[in-house]
Amino acid sequence: MGLKGRDVISALDFSRAEVEELFRLAERLREEIAERRILDYARGRLMATVFMEPSTRTRLSFTYAMIRLGGAVVDFGPEAATSRAKGESLEDSLRMVDGYGPDVIVLRQGTPGMAEKVAEVCEAPVINAGDGWNEHPTQALLDVYTIWRELGRVDGVTVGIMGDLKHGRTPSSLSYMLSLFDGVKIWYIAPDPLQIRPEVVERVEGRVEYSKTSKLEDVIEELDVLYVTRLQKERFPDPEEYERLKGSYRVDADFLRKFRKIPIIMHPLPRVWELDESVDSLPQAKYFEQAVNGMYVRAALVKEILGI
Amino acid sequence: MGLKGRDVISALDFSRAEVEELFRLAERLREEIAERRILDYARGRLMATVFMEPSTRTRLSFTYAMIRLGGAVVDFGPEAATSRAKGESLEDSLRMVDGYGPDVIVLRQGTPGMAEKVAEVCEAPVINAGDGWNEHPTQALLDVYTIWRELGRVDGVTVGIMGDLKHGRTPSSLSYMLSLFDGVKIWYIAPDPLQIRPEVVERVEGRVEYSKTSKLEDVIEELDVLYVTRLQKERFPDPEEYERLKGSYRVDADFLRKFRKIPIIMHPLPRVWELDESVDSLPQAKYFEQAVNGMYVRAALVKEILGI
């Protein structure tokens, strides 16, 4: 694979062959880790994690991934406790981190497109772990890896992505990565003001079949996968509208049992009210596995980027 | 010892034989660490630390313990900088951590009884490092280990536990662990509104002899150990009452020197005004040793739980 030394900024930075190779490598690492717990691939290698915005899952799963590979991780620290409070620019902060010579930098920050700029000034490969509402390519990797593991294929699947599609980076990166495969159908399920951004569908146009709806009930029986995301109150101009709509974007076991077929249920987590705990015990609930898959596929990605 | 893979939720989860075995192992580890600094027992093993409430001493001593054993530690990070801010439930957060496959999870959080619930959903053994006012079993381990080291025995000792006994988890866990030994006498020294909770004395009833008092002076000469804890202003309904009582629950060198016999002085730390720095230079002051003992006995516990 040609991933050695490469920056990962967008889900579209990967070819289909690369993605599939990463999935197979994640499967092998899963077995090796089950057997030996901590491997030797990254012995003597350093990952720098820089999270300018809160994250637990992504930060921890990259950290565990690197430690499982045998490497070391140095975290930049929570933003409040750092010089960023003194007004330093993101570029300066990252140039500093890069100067200490890490083998890979994992970066989350709030400005769309900034991950790319930072990658240009850094010698180390940069992995975009979320740049505002723009992209989160390794989330897409673990999402599609989960579909691949659970359904045995990605070609031809029908995926419903539900919630606040407008402000999320998960729906965009997931759409991009699904577009690498053949015959995928996406249902974007959201109230009109929170529907998918035009630039996202433009980029997948002609490569996936997609439709929009505001009603989950109308399409759920078509879906192989229902990907639930949060609907945030603060996004609604009118709070009454929010209260009125809330119920339509909430999934619980009783609701799901009304349909002839229940798709596998995914969620990037953390969840709040939109995905009820009653769903946890259904065999279709795959979100906890999905989170764990993140560690393995990120380990695979890091291994390839380090060329080890 | 049968501690391999076991959760540690309450001080009563241990038998006397297990506790004594841990103390002896702590002594052996102390010697090995003095000689070789970092050991190999936990090579390739991972500890996850999750502190949802502030802690320095407990978090650091578990961290040093694991590193001294040769293992690695991944901290969940300060709560404010995490998805918990997004409203995720504690169970979801811990299920995620557990999914990354740590060999042991050390958890502090504020809800009494919640450590047990979390332990049920986690595959990894969970060590309760404080669940609100309820329990802090490894604090009790290091407390009783300190008594055992300093006095050469635990059977038959008389221990005064002073301060806010009602709201503290230290007095309850210490009482439970002392009740594993024979002939222990406990004096609960506190103003009436802050006396020990009924359910605590019920659980030790018939296994330790205990009495309550509000006056340290009356009982100090009987004590082998005086265990000082904080008296918190915010616990008093009447602030004037607090100011009036304050002096009676404060220990300094001048006060101690008034008595024929000075017991060994312990404190879980951090201390504020209740234990004056003038005590530090007395030979009976054992609280700094007590803190250090925490690292060794926690290392012993982790070693046994990991079965290494």
Add this chain to the structure above:
Amino acid sequence: MGLKGRDVISALDFSRAEVEELFRLAERLREEIAERRILDYARGRLMATVFMEPSTRTRLSFTYAMIRLGGAVVDFGPEAATSRAKGESLEDSLRMVDGYGPDVIVLRQGTPGMAEKVAEVCEAPVINAGDGWNEHPTQALLDVYTIWRELGRVDGVTVGIMGDLKHGRTPSSLSYMLSLFDGVKIWYIAPDPLQIRPEVVERVEGRVEYSKTSKLEDVIEELDVLYVTRLQKERFPDPEEYERLKGSYRVDADFLRKFRKIPIIMHPLPRVWELDESVDSLPQAKYFEQAVNGMYVRAALVKEILGI
């Protein structure tokens, strides 16, 4: 070298010979790290980092330094998430950390002179990583190391130190370390109310030649090094005075190009407006190298203190 086990509190704790030996060792470590990434010198050794005030650069560069040497680092954690919030004294906190047996403690805190007090109660060697406005000796080490690397010598150089000289610890420590060398000339460039503190010039009196000025333009062509630091708005009693003066203490590429000779430009970073990004592309800009030099010279210092 006799640095083994020594505390580092002031830039004047070093002899010239020791400083030069550290620079040569930093050069050797740079080559070894380029070749092998993580070395074995500090295998089995522990560094405790305690930052009671925000820091990114210093904390990270010590952390990377220790990891590059093959050792482990345990951070005390951000202050807000610790027992310090409960009112524990700094001495008690450090006594605790010291009790866990680290091989070296790196401490930043806000009270001038407190690093020395803490060093007295700790068994482990203590490195002062900033004690309020007082000193920051390892910053001086990396500053002078940068001059030595860039100019090939320190003797006889002329250094302009500009900005808020009164409240900064960087100008004092840098002055002290420069005074170990022969024939150094220092220009202190600042508005009168922010000029260098009298006790600083008293300590270098007779060992360096120095003058004060409020005008950079008047002296810049004399300088081999221009060391820029921040001018903080909150330091000015009169905000209008600040706005009026601001331009005189700001360096950009257009300004520099007006002079016949441009000195090398240094800055402890983080920078805000006082050092414009237009300077970054000039060959004289050395502040990013300076930051990276910090990792190597700190690695050299730690190696010597540990005696490994």
